[in-house]
Amino acid sequence: MMNNENLKPGDVENNQEFLLLKRINSLEEQKRKLEWNIAELNVENEKLKHDLIHDSLTGLNTRKYLEERAEKTISSFKNTESNERKEGFKNLSLLFCDIDNFKKINDTFGHYGGDEVLKKISEIINNKVRTVDIVCRWGGDEIVVGLFGADEEEAAKIGEDIRVAVEKELKDKGVTMSVGAISYEKGLDIKSITDRGDKAMYWAKEKGRNNVVKYSDFLKAEKVKKQEEDKK
Numbered sequence: 001m002m003n004n005e006n007l008k009p010g011d012v013e014n015n016q017e018f019l020l021l022k023r024i025n026s027l028e029e030q031k032r033k034l035e036w037n038i039a040e041l042n043v044e045n046e047k048l049k050h051d052l053i054h055d056s057l058t059g060l061n062t063r064k065y066l067e068e069r070a071e072k073t074i075s076s077f078k079n080t081e082s083n084e085r086k087e088g089f090k091n092l093s094l095l096f097c098d099i100d101n102f103k104k105i106n107d108t109f110g111h112y113g114g115d116e117v118l119k120k121i122s123e124i125i126n127n128k129v130r131t132v133d134i135v136c137r138w139g140g141d142e143i144v145v146g147l148f149g150a151d152e153e154e155a156a157k158i159g160e161d162i163r164v165a166v167e168k169e170l171k172d173k174g175v176t177m178s179v180g181a182i183s184y185e186k187g188l189d190i191k192s193i194t195d196r197g198d199k200a201m202y203w204a205k206e207k208g209r210n211n212v213v214k215y216s217d218f219l220k221a222e223k224v225k226k227q228e229e230d231k232k
Contacts, residue, residue: 009119045203053136057115058122066146070094070190073148077184093155094193095145096180096201097162099126100209102141105175114141117175128158146198150181152214159212167210176210183215 016065036143053065073092099105099121106114114203124142125135134146147155159179166177167170180200196215204213 032042034046046055055061058121058137058143060143061134061136062125063136063138063144064216066144067095069134070146070193074184074190076186090151091151091184092193093150093152093181093183094197095147095155095159096138096182096194096197097121097143098140098201098205099180100176100178100205105173109173116171116175120170121166121175121177124169125162128165130163144194147229150183152181152216155183155220156183156212156214163212176216178204178209179212180204180218181212181214190203 026129045077054060070092073089098119099100101112102117105117109117118137122135122137122143122192125145125197129135129145132148134148136144136146138144147157147158150158159181163177163179166175178201180197180203182197182200188196200215200218202215203218204211207213
C-alpha cells in the first residue's frame with residue numbers, strides 16, 4: 001500500500017496522468033485491432049459475394065445471376081419508372097452458345113485441355129460484349145449472354161462476331177460454336193425465353209454446327225416443315 005506521507009508534490013497527478021495515457025494507448029491498440037479485423041471481414045465478404053455470382057472455372061457470372069438480372073429487366077418493361085428504363089433498355093436478347101463436339105475436345109486434349117478451351121472461349125465472348133451485358137456459364141460447355149437493349153437482329157450479329165472469333169482463335173484445336181439468338185417478346189418470362197433460345201441453338205447444330213440461328217428463323221423453318229408434311 002502506498003504511503004501518502006512519502007508522496008512528493010505532483011506525484012498523485014503524475015501517476016493519474018500515466019495511468020490515463022496507458023489506458024488511452026490500450027484503447028487505441030484495441031481500436032487498431034478491430035479496424036484490422038473489420039478490414040479482413042470486408043475482404044472476405046467481397047470474396048464471398050464474388051464467388052456467389054461467378055463460376056470458379058471460367059470467371060463468368062453464374063446462371064442464377066443472369067436469370068435474376070433478366071427477370072428484373074423483364075419486369076422493368078412494365079414499369080417505365082424503373083432504373084433499367086431510365087438507362088434506355090427497351091429490349092433484352094439472349095445468345096445461347098454451345099461448343100460443338102465438346103466431348104471430342106475432351107477426348108482429344110483431356111479434361112484439363114477442355115477446361116482451357118472453356119476459359120479461352122469465355123475470354124473471347126467477354127471481349128465481344130459491353131460491360132453492361134452479362135456472360136454466364138449456363139452449364140457444362142454452354143454459355144449464355146444477356147444483351148441488354150439489343151433486339152434479335154443485333155443479337156444475331158454479335159453472335160456471329162463471337163462465332164467467327166472462336167473459330168479463328170481456336171483454329172489450331174478445331175473448335176467451333178453453335179449459337180441461338182432470342183429476343184424478348186411481350187408476355188414472355190425468363191423460362192419461355194430460355195426454352196426458345198435452346199431450340200434456336202439446337203437447330204443451329206442440326207444445320208451442321210458452327211453457325212448462328214435466330215429463333216424467328218427457326219419458327220419459319222418449322223412452319224415450312226409442317227406445310228411440307230401436310231402435303232404428303
